[in-house]
Amino acid sequence: MQRALLEEILGIAVSTGADFAEVFCEKTRNGSIRLLDNKIDAVTDTTISGVGIRAFFGVNTVFASTSDVTRNGLLACARSVAEAVGDAAKFGNVHLTEKIFPNVHPVSIVPSTAEMKYKTDLLREANSAARAYDARVSQVIANLITVDRTVQIANTEGLLTCDRHLRTRMAASVTAVENGENQSGFYGPGRGMGLETFELFPPSEIGLAAARQAITNLKADYCPAGKMTVAIENGFGGVIFHEACGHSLEATSVGIGTSQMCGKLGQKIANEKITAIDDGTIANAWGSTNIDDEGNPTQRNVLIEKGILKKYMVDRLGSRRMGMAMTGNSRRQNYTFEPTSRMTNTYIDNGPDKNEDIIASIEYGLYAKSMGGGSVNPLTGDFNFAVSEGYIIRNGKICEPVRGASLIGNGSQILMDIDMVGQNLDMGQGMCGSSSGSVPTDVGQPLIRVSSITVGGR
Numbered sequence: 134m135q136r137a138l139l140e141e142i143l144g145i146a147v148s149t150g151a152d153f154a155e156v157f158c159e160k161t162r163n164g165s166i167r168l169l170d171n172k173i174d175a176v177t178d179t180t181i182s183g184v185g186i187r188a189f190f191g192v193n194t195v196f197a198s199t200s201d202v203t204r205n206g207l208l209a210c211a212r213s214v215a216e217a218v219g220d221a222a223k224f225g226n227v228h229l230t231e232k233i234f235p236n237v238h239p240v241s242i243v244p245s246t247a248e249m250k251y252k253t254d255l256l257r258e259a260n261s262a263a264r265a266y267d268a269r270v271s272q273v274i275a276n277l278i279t280v281d282r283t284v285q286i287a288n289t290e291g292l293l294t295c296d297r298h299l300r301t302r303m304a305a306s307v308t309a310v311e312n313g314e315n316q317s318g319f320y321g322p323g324r325g326m327g328l329e330t331f332e333l334f335p336p337s338e339i340g341l342a343a344a345r346q347a348i349t350n351l352k353a354d355y356c357p358a359g360k361m362t363v364a365i366e367n368g369f370g371g372v373i374f375h376e377a378c379g380h381s382l383e384a385t386s387v388g389i390g391t392s393q394m395c396g397k398l399g400q401k402i403a404n405e406k407i408t409a410i411d412d413g414t415i416a417n418a419w420g421s422t423n424i425d426d427e428g429n430p431t432q433r434n435v436l437i438e439k440g441i442l443k444k445y446m447v448d449r450l451g452s453r454r455m456g457m458a459m460t461g462n463s464r465r466q467n468y469t470f471e472p473t474s475r476m477t478n479t480y481i482d483n484g485p486d487k488n489e490d491i492i493a494s495i496e497y498g499l500y501a502k503s504m505g506g507g508s509v510n511p512l513t514g515d516f517n518f519a520v521s522e523g524y525i526i527r528n529g530k531i532c533e534p535v536r537g538a539s540l541i542g543n544g545s546q547i548l549m550d551i552d553m554v555g556q557n558l559d560m561g562q563g564m565c566g567s568s569s570g571s572v573p574t575d576v577g578q579p580l581i582r583v584s585s586i587t588v589g590g591r
Contacts, residue, residue, distance in 0.1 A: 134158050134184075136229050138204060139287040142186065143227040145211040147289055150219040151188035151195075153449075155288035157426065158184050158202075159468040164244060164279040168256040170272070178245075185468040188214050192453050196471040229293040234423050234430055237416050240299050242328040244279035252277055252328070255303065255336045263307050263340035267348045271315075272308040273340065277301075278323070286428035296423045300573060301330040302562060305339045309347040316353075316536070318346030319505075319521065323562040323573070326417045346503065346522050349534050356523060356538035356590030362498035363540065363583045364491055364526065369504050369561025371480050371576035374409060376509040377516040377544035382436055382444075383462070384451020384474040385568060386512070393514040393545055394442065402442045403548035406484045409437040411446055413461055413477035419562040420477040420574040427463040427472055434460050436479075437548075448474040466570020473569045480577030484554025488580045491553045493529035499538060499588055500524040500531050507539075514544030517589075539589035547583060555580035 139156055146154035160182040167175040183200040184207060195217040199210040244252070256275045263273045278301070285295040302323025309316050320342035322334045365373060378394075386392035394402065403409070413431030415421050424430055427449050434444050447455060448463035451474050464475035492500070500523060507518030520538035524531045542550075560577035 134285060136231070136293060138207065139293065140227045140229055142207055142211045143287060143289050145208060146186055146188045146214050148223055149215040150221045151190050151215070153189040153289050154214070155187050155286065155427065156184060157468055158285040159282065161280065161282040161467065162245060166252055166256060166277045168253070168260055168273070168275045171260065173253050173256070181467060183468040184210065185471070186210050186214050187471060188218050189453070190218055192450065194450060194471065198469045227289050228291060229287050230291050231293045234294060234296065236423055237414065238298060238325050238421060238423065239417070240327040243281070243299065244301060244328050245281060247328055255331055259303060259305050259336035259340035261340070262337035263305060263344040266341055266344035267309065269309045269311050269348060269351060270307055270344050271310040274306045275340065276304045278304065284426070286424070286426070288428065292428050294424060294428050298325060298422050299327055300325050300419065301327055303331070303334070303336060303339050305343040307340070307343040307347040309344070309351045311351050314351070316347050316350035318343040318350065320346070321562060323419050324417050325419055325421050349522060350536045353534035353536040356499065356535035356588065358588060358590040360585055361588050362495050363501055363586050363588065364495060364498065365501045365578070365581050365583065366503065367557050367559040367577065367579050369563070369576060370501065370581070371561065371578040372504050372507070372563065373516070373518060373540070373547065374481055374578060375476060375479050375565070375574065375576040376507060376518070377514060377542070378548060379411070379476050379479050380509065380567070381514060381544060382446055383476070384445055384447045384455060387445050388451040388454035391512050393512065397442050400442055401440045402545065403437050403440040404551050405440040406486070406554045407437055407440055407548060407551055408435065408482040409480070410435050410482055411462065411476055411479045415478050418478045418560065418575050425461045425463040426465045427459070429459050429461045429463065431477060432461040434462070446474045446476065448472060464569060464572045466572060470570040473567070475567060475569060475572055476565065476574050478560065478575035478577070480558065480560060480575070481554065481579070481581065483556045483558045483579050486553040486555050488555040488557055491555055491580055491582045492526060492531060494553065494582065495526045496528060498526045499535070500526050501538070501540065509544065516544060517541050535590070537590055541587040541589055547586065550584045550586065551581050552584045553582035
């Protein structure tokens with residue numbers, strides 16, 4: 134969008150008493166190809182474009198969005214924001230100075246420019262590998278998902294900047310059948326890059342990983358229930374911290390006093406072996422961008438250091454409410470959502486313990502090799518998460534697989550009960566939903582040990 138038009142929009146938005154305004158322009162191309170029952174059964178290629186306009190007056194905001202990107206449509210949207218703020222009349226004079234932030238997420242193969250056969254062959258490779266793994270594999274669903282997002286952000290502080298970010302992911306879901314019983318497996322790695330993602334994650338390995346999990350669950354007995362020691366593996370195991378604790382460190386809840394972590398800066402909230410970080414600067418990571426959705430450069434934020442709470446994740450509104458600096462965590466699904474503080478790539482860092490010592494230390498317990506979905510109450514921190522692949526530990530050794538396990542606990546409590554932290558940090562990819570929509574996030578950790586937690590099962 135031309136600078137002069139942006140300046141005019143911002144001037145109108147603050148013309149009735151607002152003390153700050155911003156314009157968020159977006160054009161995003163979303164691609165999806167699905168393979169089902171050995172054939173490509175769905176192809177979508179959609180583009181969304183539009184503008185969100187927001188005005189502040191103190192700690193109150195007014196937000197409106199439009200897909201009408203004509204000059205008249207944009208000015209009408211700005212006037213609707215101004216009218217909602219008040220009815221005063223003043224001249225809003227805004228001068229924008231363009232700022233270019235460095236791109237730390239290089240892309241080699243832009244998905245939209247690759248031939249369709251190239252992309253469908255990737256899916257067929259995953260499908261063939263999954264089906265060849267075991268004759269009990271009955272269904273394979275493989276999805277190739279691509280996003281190409283360009284944003285332009287301007288505000289009344291004079292900022293004018295833009296960013297382009299691409300994401301690519303393949304997700305394989307496998308169903309295995311034996312004696313009329315079905316079990317499933319899933320693996321879905323992704324990166325903030327193009328189709329070169331599959332140089333890191335060959336599709337055959339994606340299909341094999343999902344098939345292996347399905348077959349493992351097919352032969353597993355139900356997990357026993359009760360309090361026990363649990364070892365949670367790296368990668369997507371970090372969803373426990375993300376959901377049970379991470380959301381409680383966002384200004385979205387802290388700023389309005391609805392978080393279990395309110396007022397605890399500088400206090401010990403976790404075992405001293407835990408250092409937890411949110412880092413939106415990791416090159417080509419699933420949850421990374423060069424700038425956040427308010428135009429601030431993303432940052433590496435140490436949230437918890439050796440058990441001590443050091444920082445919250447803060448957007449502009451949270452900054453006003455809390456009197457704290459913004460941390461590059463403002464995010465939104467698209468231009469129709471008002472942004473708020475969100476996680477990017479959030480993980481527990483490597484600790485002092487050897488992985489083999491963690492398993493050897495458990496006389497009887499559960500090894501959660503892979504975690505699934507769950508739910509959490511950010512006010513209380515109470516959570517419930519499914520274990521998608523688990524094993525019983527006996528006398529320090531990983532033994533038979535079990536299924537149907539879940540982990541039930543409290544975010545504050547689990548931070549204290551993580552008493553061993555390993556050294557094989559890895560990340561897992563997911564989509565996180567909150568008040569500003571669904572955004573891509575990485576979760577991660579090394580192998581950890583929880584001294585005692587309630588395990589749901591039979």
